[in-house]
Amino acid sequence: MLSKVDGPVRLADRVAAVLAEEIESGRLSEGDKLPTEVELVKQLGVSRTVIREAVSRLRNAGLVEPRQGRGVFVLPRRTRPLDLETDAGATGTKAKVLQIVEVRSPMEGEAAHLAATRATASDLARMRKALDAIDAAVAAGGDGVAEDLAFHRSIAESTGNAIMVSTVRYLGEVSHAGIRITRANEARRGDFFEAVREEHHAILAAIEQRDPKAARAAARRHMEHAAARLLEAGPEFWDSAENLDVDLDTAP
Structure with a gap:
């Protein structure tokens, strides 16, 4: 179960970081399906818009792949492409x-x-x-x-x-x-x-x-x-x- 996300940092960034950690740690592995949008809203306590943006960030980072009518799935581990929205870490x-x-x-x-x-x-x-x-x-x-x-x-x-x-x-x-x-x-x-x-x-x-x-x-x-x-x-x-x-x- 994921913890609710709050705080002053942009929510989409925080949600993306939480989900990325689940993937990087192996708790979500290649081929696993992410919880549904409804489930993520309930678990993380954020809006559907925030969830969609966070998933978009993971997609752009090469971590997940949305599949029409089936959900969002974790991709095989590989060298990650640049993600200029999030790669700067704590940089403002x-x-x-x-x-x-x-x-x-x-x-x-x-x-x-x-x-x-x-x-x-x-x-x-x-x-x-x-x-x-x-x-x-x-x-x-x-x-x-x-x-x-x-x-x-x-x-x-x-x-x-x-x-x-x-x-x-x-x-x-x-x-x-x-x-x-x-x-x-x-x-x-x-x-x-x-x-x-x-x-x-x-x-x-x-x-x-x-x-x-x-x-x-x-x-x-x-x-x-x-x-x-x-x-x-x-x-x-x-x-x-x-x-x-x-x-x-x-x-x-």
Whole structure:
């Protein structure tokens, strides 16, 4: 029987840690079925939304596999992939988000560099459409996170490098909450929001101009400025950021 989960740390993180410990310790072994969602809600004393997010984290960490109509099963032990939401251990939200930006910076830079040399006319049109979708989402009252990710993914897709595409997609999935926090910070101030918009357009402009060096520089500058904007955020913002939960099942 699992103990109820409470405390100031994000509940989904705590639930994921409890379930991961059950797996790592061998109490749940390869092929075992996790308790049902209803059972986990009752045992852990949290909502179904929290359980679903926690299971999503375990899935992204390569520990479990949902099987349609059958439940969630423990996978064979193997080298675990990166999980940027939880691998930082006790590191606080601010530090984790900044680490995500550091990881994305060189990857986004190289993707933009390659896109500037390889993108087709249809690739450029898809990037432009993705960029316009960010403005449309924000104008409609959304946070633009999914659209932001789609824009960066469209750049990676235009490289023609399947490993690049998979890596950028994976980084987007496991750092979805971090990107949401970054955009929440940028939405606090009009100058931040406009700066982000200009940075995105600068990346696309360099790619359209077939200038790989400028495209790489623009993408990395965007990441560096994102980090700088996060560093400017005060304690009040980071206190509220702890509650910006996101269900990874909805990540694109």
